[in-house]
Amino acid sequence: MHSPVPYPVSPWALELCDVHQRFGKTDVLRGVNLTVASGERLAIIGPNGAGKSTLFHLISGRMPPTGGKIWLQGQRIDGKPAYEINRLGLSRSFQISNLFPRLSAFDNLRCSLLWSLGYRYSFWHLLSGLHDANARSAELLELLQLTDSRDTPAMHLSYAQQRALELGMTLASGARVILLDEPTAGMSRSETTHFIQLIRQATQGRTLLTVEHDMEVVFGLADKIAVLVQGQIVACDTPERVRANPQVQAAYLGTTVWSDVPVPTGLAQE
Structure with missing residues (x-):
């Protein structure tokens, strides 16, 4: 048997510094800066084409970033292959x-x-x-x-x-950092409600990042929300503050849609 890989001491479970990704002449990510605390649940939202899945690919090692640095529990991981990152304590769906x-x-x-x-x-x-x-x-x-x-x-x-x-x-x-890409896509409302509860229970004590389009899921699951627009993080804060952010309303959801999103019953923030 081998012992679990020890994690270097770091105040952040995950840290991204000036991360870029370019495909040909197209800049998909343009200087992403993001920190996620240990045990935090962060939802990444944004319009289609904002770069959300690309960001997950870079963090999980599916592709290397064009520029910038990524740390997992204080250890530099940008450019490492996916299997090495997984063995260092990060897993994704x-x-x-x-x-x-x-x-x-x-x-x-x-x-x-x-x-x-x-x-x-x-x-x-x-x-x-x-x-x-x-x-x-x-x-x-x-x-x-x-x-x-x-x-x-x-x-x-x-x-x-x-x-x-x-x-x-x-x-x-046994990963301590979990990435879930649209975990409730294709589910009915009742299935979604049940699955949010399951995610919260199963990932308790772990760091969770999720990409999600369903705003009820976002409000029911996330401690913080990061908003990705045109390859940049334009806001990262608590759901209540992000909901009230005029830049987010204008760039992504629109004031009417955003203000009408309820927190799912029984899934309010702990």
């Missing part, structure tokens, strides 16, 4: 679920746990004998409310259950 469709919910989680538990490429171990992996997979199934679907192939789960399973796979690495 995507807009489209990425599951092993023919494997059961239990086996999807167990596969996601193996590296973090130190098994790596030890093909000689029988999965049935990995008591720590089996126990942790069962714990995650219970947390995700998927215990009754333990042996169901992922492709036969409902859409909301698949999203819950993907959340569990994101958590399985």
Whole structure:
């Protein structure tokens, strides 16, 4: 077994300094500066094409930034490959679920746990004998409310259950910083309300960044909101202050739409 990677002492779980991304002659991100405290839940919002998914790609290592610096728990990560960043304590989900469709919910989680538990490429171990992996997979199934679907192939789960399973796979690495890209997209209102509660419970004590278009989800989940417009952060503050920010109203939501967004019942800020 290997010990968890120690995190350098830092006041920020995640820090971005003057981050740029250019595709050809197009500047998608133009000097993003952002700090996220440990345990904070931050929602990143903005119009289509603002650069939200690109920002997630840079943070998670899917692509290197054109310029700027990114730190994870005080350690420089910009330009590192995704697998190294994951092993340093950051994990993410995507807009489209990425599951092993023919494997059961239990086996999807167990596969996601193996590296973090130190098994790596030890093909000689029988999965049935990995008591720590089996126990942790069962714990995650219970947390995700998927215990009754333990042996169901992922492709036969409902859409909301698949999203819950993907959340569990994101958590399985033991990462302290979690990135969720539009986690409730495609869900009904009742499914969305339930899933917000699930996210809050499952990520308690971890740092959470989420890209989300549903403003009810944003207000029900986020401690702070960062607004990305034309590749720049134009505001980053509490939901109440961002709601009242004239620059945000003019650049993104419009005063009528923004002021009419309610906080979902039962999901007010803690």
